[in-house]
Amino acid sequence: xxxxxxxxxxxxxxxxxxxxxxxxxxxxxxxxxxxxxxxxxxxxxxxxxxxxxxxxxxxxxxxxxxxxxxxxxxxxxxxxxxxxxxxxxxxxxxxxxxxxxxxxxxxxxxxxxxxxxxxxxxxxxxxxxxxxxxxxxxxxxxxxxxxxxxxxxxxxxxxxxxxxxxxxxxxxxxxxxxxxxxxxxxxxxxxxxxxxxxxxxxxxxxxxxxxxxxxxxxxxxxxxxxxxxxxxxxxxxxxxxxxxxxxxxxxxxxxxxxxxxxxxxxxxxxxxxxxxxxxxxxxxxxxxxxxxxxxxxxxxxxxxxxxxxxxxxxxxxxxxxxxxxxxxxxxxxxxx
Ligand SMILES: N[C@@H](CCC(=O)N[C@@H](CS)C(=O)NCC(=O)O)C(=O)O
Numbered sequence: 001x002x003x004x005x006x007x008x009x010x011x012x013x014x015x016x017x018x019x020x021x022x023x024x025x026x027x028x029x030x031x032x033x034x035x036x037x038x039x040x041x042x043x044x045x046x047x048x049x050x051x052x053x054x055x056x057x058x059x060x061x062x063x064x065x066x067x068x069x070x071x072x073x074x075x076x077x078x079x080x081x082x083x084x085x086x087x088x089x090x091x092x093x094x095x096x097x098x099x100x101x102x103x104x105x106x107x108x109x110x111x112x113x114x115x116x117x118x119x120x121x122x123x124x125x126x127x128x129x130x131x132x133x134x135x136x137x138x139x140x141x142x143x144x145x146x147x148x149x150x151x152x153x154x155x156x157x158x159x160x161x162x163x164x165x166x167x168x169x170x171x172x173x174x175x176x177x178x179x180x181x182x183x184x185x186x187x188x189x190x191x192x193x194x195x196x197x198x199x200x201x202x203x204x205x206x207x208x209x210x211x212x213x214x215x216x217x218x219x220x221x222x223x224x225x226x227x228x229x230x231x232x233x234x235x236x237x238x239x240x241x242x243x244x245x246x247x248x249x250x251x252x253x254x255x256x257x258x259x260x261x262x263x264x265x266x267x268x269x270x271x272x273x274x275x276x277x278x279x280x281x282x283x284x285x286x287x288x289x290x291x292x293x294x295x296x297x298x299x300x301x302x303x304x305x306x307x308x309x310x311x312x313x314x315x316x317x318x319x320x321x322x323x324x325x326x327x328x329x330x331x332x333x334x335x336x
Pocket of ligand 1: 054055056057078079086098099100101111112113114151152200
């Protein structure tokens with residue numbers, strides 16, 4: 001009888017804790033752009049909340065580096081790099097949507113990576129390089145290239161034929177699975193309790209328990225990866241044709257722009273997930289190789305990407321490369 005009482009008391013305590021925590025971790029979508037009516041505690045004029053592995057955070061870090069804007073970097077973990085810090089009460093005060101990145105300018109937050117890039121480019125001062133063409137037609141063309149490389153948080157897999165960014169979640173799946181091996185299960189369970197998108201922690205829990213080969217055998221995942229792989233090949237073809245038919249070296253010609261920032265992060269993700277080697281082995285993508293080498297040789301790459309790399313992601317990326325090379329079944333499931 002007393003065991004039953006202890007059990008019921010523990011259950012009641014858990015219930016109370018859960019309800020309190022759930023209130024503290026309430027999230028809701030936020031529109032992009034500057035929120036002038038919100039003022040957050042800050043130490044510097046510019047502060048950037050981001051994560052080393054997050055595609056959207058990477059874009060904003062490169063832009064800040066290219067523009068030469070000094071900022072305080074405030075790293076926030078995603079589950080892939082250690083824990084669900086985006087849904088911590090502390091970060092939800094900064095961004096109630098619980099997503100990265102967030103730029104804070106004089107205490108006012110700016111949301112959505114593409115809006116952050118545009119905001120930074122227009123607040124960088126007169127001596128900063130111009131990352132947006134002055135000509136409106138050129139600026140519109142640059143916007144179209146950016147949009148093509150954007151990951152939508154509303155519908156991450158929507159429109160993979162139209163948007164290279166929409167292929168990224170599918171193509172990153174294998175790396176998600178190898179990185180989650182380094183994260184303790186109880187950290188993922190926090191997501192099952194509190195993350196607004198339960199599909200994500202469910203996927204991570206399954207990945208942790210089942211491993212890469214079993215996950216790749218799942219028909220839905222296998223199909224999603226295959227469709228993303230094939231659509232991305234078309235996007236790369238089209239980018240190569242565009243670069244070949246224009247005077248480069250950049251997407252908008254002689255001027256390095258926000259479009260190059262977005263696409264360089266697509267290349268990085270394809271690189272760390274092993275897909276770039278696959279595409280480059282399939283076809284002569286010489287122009288794209290040169291393009292990727294050129295973005296990597298810019299000083300912004302060193303400070304925004306290389307210096308901010310994460311050991312778990314580096315290890316997981318190596319694991320994935322090894323598995324895809326040594327394990328014929330995994331190789332077949334990924335590339336056949
Ligand atoms: N459209 C948003 C997408 C932001 C987004 O999805 N961020 C991811 C990281 S790349 C995130 O914070 N996810 C929260 C999570 O994984 O729990 C943007 O461009 O800023």
